[in-house]
Amino acid sequence: MAHHINMTVGSLVMAGGVAGYIKKRSKASLIAGVSTGLMYFGTAYLLTHDQEQLGHDLAVGLSIVLGGAMAKRCVAQQQYDSQSSCPTLHHLVQASLPHNPCCHLPGSAVTAGKFMPGGAVAILAGVAAVYNANKSYEWRNGISF
Numbered sequence: 001m002a003h004h005i006n007m008t009v010g011s012l013v014m015a016g017g018v019a020g021y022i023k024k025r026s027k028a029s030l031i032a033g034v035s036t037g038l039m040y041f042g043t044a045y046l047l048t049h050d051q052e053q054l055g056h057d058l059a060v061g062l063s064i065v066l067g068g069a070m071a072k073r074c075v076a077q078q079q080y081d082s083q084s085s086c087p088t089l090h091h092l093v094q095a096s097l098p099h100n101p102c103c104h105l106p107g108s109a110v111t112a113g114k115f116m117p118g119g120a121v122a123i124l125a126g127v128a129a130v131y132n133a134n135k136s137y138e139w140r141n142g143i144s145f
Contacts, residue, residue, distance in 0.1 A: 002052070002135050003044035006059050009128045010040025013066070016117055036066055043132075056136035060129050067125030074118035 017033010020026045039062050046055030137143070 002056070003047040005128055005131055006040045006044040006047065006055075009063075009124060010037040010044065012124065013037045013040065013121065016121065036062070053136065053139045056132045056139060059132040060136060063125045063129035063132060067122045067129060070118045070122040070125060074122055 013033050014037030015033075017029050017031070017037065020029025020033065040059065043055045043059040043062065046052070046058065
């Protein structure tokens with residue numbers, strides 16, 4: 001059952017990569033989305049084939065890398081108000097929502113009222129990292145709930 005979150009994140013990341021390619025003809029989005037999604041599927045495979053510890057550990061690392069890359073991309077596209085000099089979870093959440101008051105870049109997806117997937121993917125990867133880290137800890141220490 002623990003593999004479901006990794007399969008879900010993998011599917012969403014792959015779909016996002018394909019959508020990025022269809023919408024913007026971005027080969028980088030396609031390659032990154034599909035390869036990252038396949039890596040999440042690989043961790044799900046390990047979880048279902050008696051390699052739980054390895055599967056969770058790899059998923060934690062993958063989630064941290066994905067979340068960090070998306071957070072960096074999201075933050076790079078924002079212009080913060082004078083009271084905020086560094087990104088916070090609040091900024092990442094705000095960046096993923098339409099009509100973002102933190103971002104004033106003309107023509108950007110946020111000011112146009114469109115959904116900004118970078119912030120959402122960063123949050124999703126963070127949730128996957130926490131979940132898999134917790135499961136890894138449980139496996140490592142023999143804790144069962």
